[in-house]
Amino acid sequence: xxxxxxxxxxxxxxxxxxxxxxxxxxxxxxxxxxxxxxxxxxxxxxxxxxxxxxxxxxxxxxxxxxxxxxxxxxxxxxxxxxxxxxxxxxxxxxxxxxxxxxxxxxxxxxxxxxxxxxxxxxxxxxxxxxxxxx
Numbered sequence: 001x002x003x004x005x006x007x008x009x010x011x012x013x014x015x016x017x018x019x020x021x022x023x024x025x026x027x028x029x030x031x032x033x034x035x036x037x038x039x040x041x042x043x044x045x046x047x048x049x050x051x052x053x054x055x056x057x058x059x060x061x062x063x064x065x066x067x068x069x070x071x072x073x074x075x076x077x078x079x080x081x082x083x084x085x086x087x088x089x090x091x092x093x094x095x096x097x098x099x100x101x102x103x104x105x106x107x108x109x110x111x112x113x114x115x116x117x118x119x120x121x122x123x124x125x126x127x128x129x130x131x132x133x134x
Contacts, residue, residue: 059122
């Protein structure tokens with residue numbers, strides 16, 4: 001308890017006897033806070049840009065040619081074929097075909113295959129999804 005009282009007395013004495021020092025310290029803290037706010041704003045925009053770039057799908061002028069290959073044997077009558085799909089490679093800016101696979105559907109779910117979507121910007125691949133049956 002005595003330590004708190006001594007700190008408070010010293011703080012009051014410091015403020016009373018050295019007001020210039022307190023003003024200088026406050027302005028340094030103020031500048032540090034302003035710089036931290038700027039850094040936070042800049043890093044937030046950079047993070048949003050990276051997030052948007054990672055979520056973006058690529059547009060291509062023409063759909064890539066489909067390469068036919070043999071399907072593996074169906075493991076059971078309950079398995080369904082999850083069709084071939086495409087994945088956009090941002091470095092080469094092309095879609096790469098992925099092989100399909102067999103999957104056992106969850107109860108009350110139906111697989112809707114992926115498809116190509118056309119827009120004025122070009123074509124892009126829409127991934128297949130599992131939809132809940134109603």
